[in-house]
Amino acid sequence: MSVAEHTDRGPLTREEMARVLAGDIPRGAYVNLGIGLPTTVGDHLPPSSGVVLHTENGMLGMGPAATGDAADPDLINAGKVPVTELPGASYFHHADSFAMMRGGHLDLCVLGAYQVSASGDLANWHTGGPDAIPAVGGAMDLAVGARQVFVLMPLFTRTGEPKLVRECTYPLTALRCVNRVYTDVATFEIIGGDRVLVRETWGLSFSELRSRIDVPLERHVC
Amino acid sequence: MTLLCGSVDEAVSGIADGSTVLVGGFGTAGMPFELIDALVRQGARGLTVVSNNAGNADTGLAALLAAGQVSKVVCSFPRQTDSWVFDGLYRGGKVELELVPQGTLAERMRAAGAGIGGFYTRTGVGTLLAEGKETREIDGRTYVLELPIAADVALISAHTADTLGNLVYRKTARNFAPVMATAATTTVVQVRHVVEPGALDPEAVVTPGIYVDRIVRVAS
Numbered sequence: 018m019s020v021a022e023h024t025d026r027g028p029l030t031r032e033e034m035a036r037v038l039a040g041d042i043p044r045g046a047y048v049n050l051g052i053g054l055p056t057t058v059g060d061h062l063p064p065s066s067g068v069v070l071h072t073e074n075g076m077l078g079m080g081p082a083a084t085g086d087a088a089d090p091d092l093i094n095a096g097k098v099p100v101t102e103l104p105g106a107s108y109f110h111h112a113d114s115f116a117m118m119r120g121g122h123l124d125l126c127v128l129g130a131y132q133v134s135a136s137g138d139l140a141n142w143h144t145g146g147p148d149a150i151p152a153v154g155g156a157m158d159l160a161v162g163a164r165q166v167f168v169l170m171p172l173f174t175r176t177g178e179p180k181l182v183r184e185c186t187y188p189l190t191a192l193r194c195v196n197r198v199y200t201d202v203a204t205f206e207i208i209g210g211d212r213v214l215v216r217e218t219w220g221l222s223f224s225e226l227r228s229r230i231d232v233p234l235e236r237h238v239c
Numbered sequence: 240m241t242l243l244c245g246s247v248d249e250a251v252s253g254i255a256d257g258s259t260v261l262v263g264g265f266g267t268a269g270m271p272f273e274l275i276d277a278l279v280r281q282g283a284r285g286l287t288v289v290s291n292n293a294g295n296a297d298t299g300l301a302a303l304l305a306a307g308q309v310s311k312v313v314c315s316f317p318r319q320t321d322s323w324v325f326d327g328l329y330r331g332g333k334v335e336l337e338l339v340p341q342g343t344l345a346e347r348m349r350a351a352g353a354g355i356g357g358f359y360t361r362t363g364v365g366t367l368l369a370e371g372k373e374t375r376e377i378d379g380r381t382y383v384l385e386l387p388i389a390a391d392v393a394l395i396s397a398h399t400a401d402t403l404g405n406l407v408y409r410k411t412a413r414n415f416a417p418v419m420a421t422a423a424t425t426t427v428v429q430v431r432h433v434v435e436p437g438a439l440d441p442e443a444v445v446t447p448g449i450y451v452d453r454i455v456r457v458a459s
Contacts, residue, residue: 073341074265074411090268091412097266097319108410110417110445111265111291112349115342119362143367150329151338152318153368158342161361192365 020236021217028201028220036061037217038127038169038199042068046124049073049159052096055127055169064103071123073155075114078106095155115155118162126163128156130170130195132185135232137195137207139168140187153190160191172200172230179230181205181213202226206237214238241404242453243433247277250427250455254283254392261348261388261419262290262300263395266319269412271396271429272299273457278394284308289348289388291341291415293317293325304328313388315341340368343385345418351387352421352450359384393423397446399432404451405444406430413445420450427453 029037031054039061042048049071050056059081062068070079072094079094080101088099109117117123130141139160143151160166173179181198198205203226206214214237218226227234244250251274254260260278264270279302286309293312294301301324303309312334317325328334339347340362350358359382363369373384395416398409406428408416420426433456 072411074268074414076411089410092410093266093268097268102410108408108413110413111341111345111415112418115345119342119360148330150318150326150336152316153338153340154316155341157340157366157368158362161364162342189366191362 019238020215020223022222023217023219024222026220030201032057034169034199034201037204038167041167041197042066042125044068047071047077047122049118049123049126049163051126051128051156051159052154053129055129056094056096058127058169071114071117072100073111073114073118073159075109075111076102076106078103080106115158115162118155118158121162121164123163125165125167126159127167127169128159130168130180131187132180132182133168133195133198133207134185135181135183135207135211135213137193137209138185139166139190139195140185141190143188145188156190160194165196166194168195168198170198170200172202179232181230181232183232205234241402241448241451243402244453244455247273247429247455247457248280250274250429250453251277251281251394254278254281256283257285258283258391259287259289259389261390261393261395261415261423262288263393263414263416263419264299265291265411265414267295267299269396269408269414269416270299271394274394274396274427274429274455275299275303279303279306279308282308285310287311287313289313289344289390291315291344292319293322295319296321297324301325304334307333309334311335311337313337313339313344315339315344338368344388345415347385347388348415348418348422351389352418355387357384357386388422390419390423391425393419393426395419395426396429398430399434399439400428400430400451400454401434401436401439401448403436404428404448404454405439406446406448406451407439407443408445417446420446425452426450427455429455429457431457
């Protein structure tokens with residue numbers, strides 16, 4: 018049994034969360050980064066990582082955000098932010114972009130979430146609120162299509178509710194699709210059969226973590 | 240036969256009330272602003288618009304919505320920080336929304352253009368967006384049946400056309416345009432440059448002219 022428990026410090030900052038996740042992306046992987054916090058994972062992927070970024074609006078080999086005169090309205094990412102192209106980039110239309118996703122050609126996607134369940138169900142597109150306008154974008158396609166789904170999110174809401182839960186109460190994006198959850202206080206591995214393993218903690222111990230969320234947790238075994 | 244139009248108003252002429260109109264673009268990249276402005280002037284009403292988003296700020300698709308010409312929007316991502324025109328119409332019950340996952344939206348148009356009567360996808364299984372749809376087990380996995388989206392008109396933009404309607408695009412402004420070009424009875428394309436046949440590298444043509452009915456040059 019081995020959980021790295023970093024109790025001599027506080028929870029991870031958002032930047033540290035992105036860096037921890039980036040460190041677990043395999044060399045040379047084809048990766049899609051979702052809108053928001055997941056996009057910042059790209060800041061921690063040096064060219065030496067060989068990681069190729071996919072953006073669902075039709076590009077492989079996406080580079081960092083474009084600034085100043087380099088911004089081109091014809092070259093944007095899924096968050097509609099101007100970006101750059103790296104040597105070896107390619108462009109394709111939307112049907113091809115999602116075919117490579119659903120067809121299992123993307124190694125990994127990183128998504129944000131409202132909730133993740135112990136079985137790996139994902140809720141990240143709609144709060145279900147009466148006045149909420151639903152918007153799904155490519156979330157459902159990514160969740161079922163990428164070979165691995167990593168979620169990057171704070172573990173608790175602003176009001177202190179855990180976002181890793183036994184059953185999602187928000188409308189689902191996809192069933193049993195999440196493989197890992199990276200948060201500010203712990204990283205989790207979801208391995209099926211409602212089993213959730215804790216790999217690492219920050220700012221609290223494994224037993225403290227266990228007392229704060231209503232999901233049975235096991236220690237990760239290397 | 241592709242027609243080279245002298246103006247955007249000529250390019251959108253004849254679009255009938257109640258038409259289904261595909262509108263290219265992802266956000267503002269590849270959005271055919273000039274053709275949409277012409278459609279506002281042309282005045283067709285009761286339109287069903289199929290596009291990834293439901294308009295940004297007050298121009299383009301947002302202007303068409305604000306003009307009251309759209310009765311239904313089929314899209315994947317209506318809610319954005321600057322989608323106030325759509326938001327107001329939707330909350331006021333003035334426009335119907337069919338929300339479709341982005342890849343399913345693209346594939347439904349691809350199916351229409353390719354003569355495919357529908358397809359089974361894993362996207363959406365077990366969610367609100369698959370409710371009421373036929374499902375099927377294939378090799379131990381559950382798939383949901385999605386049907387084609389065929390349209391009367393597609394309004395798209397491209398970078399360069401030759402006079403036979405062959406198209407090349409630029410960077411991520413390509414997005415939905417090549418798929419939409421195949422799925423409409425009449426495909427209308429605004430381009431920055433028009434060249435003679437032979438000037439485009441045939442190996443580089445993305446949309447062959449067979450799919451293109453009208454082209455019009457707009458200022459780049």
